[in-house]
Amino acid sequence: MSSPPTSAEAAATTETIAVVGTGAVGTALAAWFARAGHRVVAGSRTAPERPVVVIDEGDGPRAYPVRWHTDPAQADTTADWVFVATKLPHTPAAAKWLPALVGPTTRIVAAQNGVDHRERFAELTTVPVVPALIYFIAERLAVGSVQIRHADPELVLPDDEIGRQAARLCNDSGIVAETEPDFTTQAWRKLLINATANPLTVLTCRRLEVLGEPPVAELALALLEETVQVGRAVGARFDESSPSEALARLQAFDPHGTTSMLQDLENNRGLEHEGLTGTVVRLARRHGIPTPVSGTILALLRGLSVNDRARDTI
Structure with missing residues (x-):
């Protein structure tokens, strides 16, 4: 810095x-x-x-x-x-x-x-x-x-x-x-991380170390592959290696690190799933792209958020 x-x-x-x-x-x-x-x-x-x-x-x-x-x-x-x-x-x-x-x-x-x-x-x-x-x-x-x-x-x-x-x-x-210059691609690269790490840490109630476990890593890769497809449809420049590269980056993070959504869950604040996973699913439907894994994760997050006590406050 x-x-x-x-x-x-x-x-x-x-x-x-x-x-x-x-x-x-x-x-x-x-x-x-x-x-x-x-x-x-x-x-x-x-x-x-x-x-x-x-x-x-x-x-x-x-x-x-x-x-x-x-x-x-x-x-x-x-x-x-x-x-x-x-x-x-x-x-x-x-x-x-x-x-x-x-x-x-x-x-x-x-x-x-x-x-x-x-x-x-x-x-x-x-x-x-x-x-x-x-x-x-x-x-x-x-x-x-x-x-x-x-x-x-x-x-x-x-x-x-x-x-x-x-x-x-x-x-x-x-x-x-x-x-x-290519902010669209950069924003979607960030979304790859956010739409994977946030939901999986929340649904497992664990920190980033959970992404190193093979079954969770397999699920993470499936989420990344779907997000890459949707990103391409809206102008992000991804190649075939983008999902695996994003997974490697996630697994290189500090395993003791947390995510913003996990912090929100732990502090009984509203979750950001609609702006993350929800955006992927919404744009996928607009472009006719199947996203069964992201759709399932979104349904689980919505179920988890039914009793949110978050209000229109900051």
């Missing part, structure tokens, strides 16, 4: 950055931007005792100041950037913050899972939205506190004007970000 800017550099480039949704990803982003000297506003339904975010990157916890709001009415200024880091089911709740935070020059970064970021926000706002793929692994320890496992890069954004602007903001703040 690159070094954060010096205080002098930060003073010259300070921006107001709002982070809506303070789960693992949102808390990490808020901490990184606050560390770089930006004015950070955190929007969430709950707040820690102190107006700080605490991040542990392997060298012990460190706290950085933020302005913490639990109601959009508390926001007294618009932001230069709004990073929406809510879970997919909570996107409508995130939209309630936008009128208070978005001004004529505000740009929105959708730091969420899935492959349809811009479409998701099309009916919610008229300001520019840039999708972001998150590759660092974060585990929320408490409200406003997160533990990080770094990746290189940490974020991937599209190689267009607003994507390059967001990448410069991140890199200047010490967050490793890259731009990708």
Whole structure:
């Protein structure tokens, strides 16, 4: 990870950055931007005792100041950037913050899972939205506190004007970000990981080590093969080796690592299966592609979620 800017550099480039949704990803982003000297506003339904975010990157916890709001009415200024880091089911709740935070020059970064970021926000706002793929692994320890496992890069954004602007903001703040000309393929490569690791860890109630067991690995490969077929139908560039390469990547992850959906299950939060496995099945039907394994996994996840206590909150 690159070094954060010096205080002098930060003073010259300070921006107001709002982070809506303070789960693992949102808390990490808020901490990184606050560390770089930006004015950070955190929007969430709950707040820690102190107006700080605490991040542990392997060298012990460190706290950085933020302005913490639990109601959009508390926001007294618009932001230069709004990073929406809510879970997919909570996107409508995130939209309630936008009128208070978005001004004529505000740009929105959708730091969420899935492959349809811009479409998701099309009916919610008229300001520019840039999708972001998150590759660092974060585990929320408490409200406003997160533990990080770094990746290189940490974020991937599209190689267009607003994507390059967001990448410069991140890199200047010490967050490793890259731009990708073929963002469609990159987003589907991420979906390969998310639509496999998340459901299988949830349905087995185990961490990533479960993907090393032969029967689960066989099931994972079947999911990957179906997702690759659907991705090709919508323009992602995959070859015959893509499923096996994705499985090898999954099995190379830290076996003690978790997934965002498993964390949601353990904390009785709503699951993101509709935006992950549900997207695969929905697009498969549109293109006439059979997805029996993904369809079965989706049915099980929907059954598991019948008694979700998640509400339209963040």
